[in-house]
Amino acid sequence: MAKTLLDVRNLSVHYKIQGGWVYAVDDVSFKLEKGETMGLVGESGCGKTTTGYGITQLLASNAYYKEGSKVIFDGKDFVQMSTVPSKEYKEYRKIVEYHPEMRKYRWKRISMIFQGAMNAFNPVFKVGDQIIEAIKAHEDVTDEEARKRVERLYKLVGIPVDRIDNYPHEYSGGMKQRAMIAMALALNPDLIIADEPTTALDVVTQDRILGEMARLQKREKVAMILITHDVSVVAEMAHKMAVMYAGHLVETGTTRQVFKETAHPYMEALLAAFPNIKKEKKERLKAIPGSPPDLSNPPKGCRFAPRCPYAKDICLEEEPPVIEVAPGHYSKCHFAEELYGELGGGESNE
Numbered sequence: 001m002a003k004t005l006l007d008v009r010n011l012s013v014h015y016k017i018q019g020g021w022v023y024a025v026d027d028v029s030f031k032l033e034k035g036e037t038m039g040l041v042g043e044s045g046c047g048k049t050t051t052g053y054g055i056t057q058l059l060a061s062n063a064y065y066k067e068g069s070k071v072i073f074d075g076k077d078f079v080q081m082s083t084v085p086s087k088e089y090k091e092y093r094k095i096v097e098y099h100p101e102m103r104k105y106r107w108k109r110i111s112m113i114f115q116g117a118m119n120a121f122n123p124v125f126k127v128g129d130q131i132i133e134a135i136k137a138h139e140d141v142t143d144e145e146a147r148k149r150v151e152r153l154y155k156l157v158g159i160p161v162d163r164i165d166n167y168p169h170e171y172s173g174g175m176k177q178r179a180m181i182a183m184a185l186a187l188n189p190d191l192i193i194a195d196e197p198t199t200a201l202d203v204v205t206q207d208r209i210l211g212e213m214a215r216l217q218k219r220e221k222v223a224m225i226l227i228t229h230d231v232s233v234v235a236e237m238a239h240k241m242a243v244m245y246a247g248h249l250v251e252t253g254t255t256r257q258v259f260k261e262t263a264h265p266y267m268e269a270l271l272a273a274f275p276n277i278k279k280e281k282k283e284r285l286k287a288i289p290g291s292p293p294d295l296s297n298p299p300k301g302c303r304f305a306p307r308c309p310y311a312k313d314i315c316l317e318e319e320p321p322v323i324e325v326a327p328g329h330y331s332k333c334h335f336a337e338e339l340y341g342e343l344g345g346g347e348s349n350e
């Protein structure tokens with residue numbers, strides 16, 4: 001059995017806003033083994049980015065961890081390590097800014113490809129130099145050694161090596177995205193968190209870059225969390241999936257389980273809302289009726305209940321437990337066992 005690299009347990013991250021809280025991430029738990037890819041999917045605003053930043057502690061200053069949240073990376077609990085109990089809000093912990101040990105982990109062990117990475121490079125410096133500087137900030141290497149590594153990375157991600165000395169504005173969108181992937185790989189991290197890495201690109205470039213990321217992930221044996229609202233993206237790349245709805249993980253399992261043996265009504269609806277994964281049939285998309293709840297005032301009971309075609313009284317009253325419907329396959333639904341095998345799944349590429 002592979003060694004657990006990341007163990008997220010009961011992670012709750014809430015934002016303090018005027019007059020209350022936004023319950024962006026609530027009681028989220030999942031594990032990632034070395035070299036494994038997990039797709040974190042859900043509609044816009046459901047808490048995917050907050051989960052990613054909650055792991056790397058790049059959260060906004062009004063974010064708090066609920067006491068009891070754990071983010072254990074390679075045996076070390078980041079939340080205990082670099083947060084302190086909040087003085088103002090009981091039951092919450094606050095991030096210690098510029099925690100030296102946490103800074104060592106970021107980029108070196110865990111790197112992120114941000115949403116909107118297109119603008120991540122500083123326009124006044126050459127792209128290659130920015131990656132070289134990032135390497136030198138963490139490792140004791142000469143300019144020449146760092147440059148050699150950038151050349152190797154450019155070859156790996158498919159950018160002509162002579163582009164190292166160009167400025168960001170001389171790169172196309174796809175090239176900037178590849179450079180960002182090179183940057184994310186530069187320090188041989190154990191984990192890459194990629195937040196909508198290709199959303200801003202055209203479909204052809206998107207496919208090509210995702211294909212390359214999948215190959216790199218295999219070759220470099222790096223673990224990856226791929227955050228996306230597009231379930232078809234993860235179907236091809238991820239070993240396992242975590243489906244998020246309104247701050248909760250509602251279904252987790254292997255990609256095959258979640259796609260083919262769907263056990264949560266929200267995942268069923270999400271699959272119906274996306275084109276057929278294999279693109280063999282062009283089906284009409286079915287938008288999910290209603291809209292996600294306001295996370296500053298989430299509904300009592302199951303957060304999906306107001307939009308769920310299977311909801312019964314209990315769903316509007318009681319928060320559902322997480323039920324294991326098959327080994328390693330979990331659904332947070334009162335009727336998970338009854339619905340398991342009955343819901344419409346999708347096509348995974350397995």
Ligand SMILES: Nc1ncnc2c1ncn2[C@@H]1O[C@H](COP(=O)(O)OP(=O)(O)OP(=O)(O)O)[C@@H](O)[C@H]1O
Binds near residue numbers: 024
């Ligand atoms: N600094 C903040 N203060 C208050 N609320 C916030 C803050 N950042 C995010 N939120 C809210 O937290 C919730 C989760 O946002 P998050 O960005 O994590 O979702 P997401 O699934 O990544 O969405 P998207 O794909 O649109 O980025 C949303 O309701 C969002 O409005």
